[in-house]
Amino acid sequence: MRSITKLELQYAHRFYKFQGEAQYLHGHTGVLKIEVEDDVTPQVNMVFPCNEIKKIAWDVLQNFDHALILREDDPLLPVILGVYEEQGIKDGHWLNTMKGVAFHTELATAYPDCRLVVTKESMTVEGMIRIVYDLLKDKLPIAKLTFKSGANKASQEYMPDTHFERCPLCGVKLDRDGKCPKCGYIG
Numbered sequence: 001m002r003s004i005t006k007l008e009l010q011y012a013h014r015f016y017k018f019q020g021e022a023q024y025l026h027g028h029t030g031v032l033k034i035e036v037e038d039d040v041t042p043q044v045n046m047v048f049p050c051n052e053i054k055k056i057a058w059d060v061l062q063n064f065d066h067a068l069i070l071r072e073d074d075p076l077l078p079v080i081l082g083v084y085e086e087q088g089i090k091d092g093h094w095l096n097t098m099k100g101v102a103f104h105t106e107l108a109t110a111y112p113d114c115r116l117v118v119t120k121e122s123m124t125v126e127g128m129i130r131i132v133y134d135l136l137k138d139k140l141p142i143a144k145l146t147f148k149s150g151a152n153k154a155s156q157e158y159m160p161d162t163h164f165e166r167c168p169l170c171g172v173k174l175d176r177d178g179k180c181p182k183c184g185y186i187g
Contacts, residue, residue, distance in 0.1 A: 001040050002143055003047040004150050005054050007032045007061060013069040014076075015122040024074070030125075030149040031133060032061070037143035037160050044171040052172050052182070053140060060135050063100035065108035069123045070116070077118065107131045125154040133158065139173075140164075 015021040015022040026073035034057055036048045056114035071076050091138070092113035094101075099112035108119045108131045121127055125147045132145055146153065164173045165187065167180035174180055178187035 001047050002035045002037045002052055003053060003171050004033060004035045005050040005057075007034070007054060007057060009061065009064045011064050011067050011069055013123045015124070016071045016074040016076075018122065027136060028149045030064075030128065031156075032057075032128070033144075033146040033147075033148075034132075034140070035052070035144040036144065038141045038163065038166075041166050041168060041171045043168045044051070048140070048166070048169050048173075049171050055174075056139050057132075057136060057163060058100075060103060060110075061132065062098060063103070063112055063117055064128075064168050067117055069116040071122055072118050072120060081115070084114050094123065103135060104122070105131070105134050107134055125149050125152045126156075129154055130158050 007100060009032065011030060012027040014025045015164065025160045028155060033051055036053055038047050040047055064115060068080065069079070075081070081090060090113070096113065096115065100110060103110045104110050106120065108117055110117050117128065119131070128147045128149070129145045132147070133142060141164060142158050143160055144157045146155035165178070166173055167183060167185045170180060170183045172180050172182040174187055
């Protein structure tokens, strides 16, 4: 069975070297749907609490919210960083509190202090799905990801090959020591 949740992300990007409208800097509201699959935990009668899916995903994905997403070879990148440096916001600002956990993968690197994500390739809906899966595959038993941005939409199904030990009281994934980070249950 599956538990399903959605997240909204507001971001700006462009498709560098693209021949069309998307080569210009523009913004979107993206909607990410995450479907996780596993057995139903009997006592809580659910696969995974949707608010916990959201929390786990948001810890990393908030880096994309109200952020600029550029390809690593985009000539705008050094210009933007130069402007941020001039403004004194490149290394953060005390009002920048909606920051995710910094990450560096083969596909993307997040710089939360300056609300910037640098990607290996243009951030299409298909590219976002690959990035999200790469970031969350070890944290959630993902069965399907769908990302819609403007008129564009893509989805990818996966075979969750990881079974997570979950709390029998609230359904949350237990930590390495068998303890529930939400309710304190010890397995």
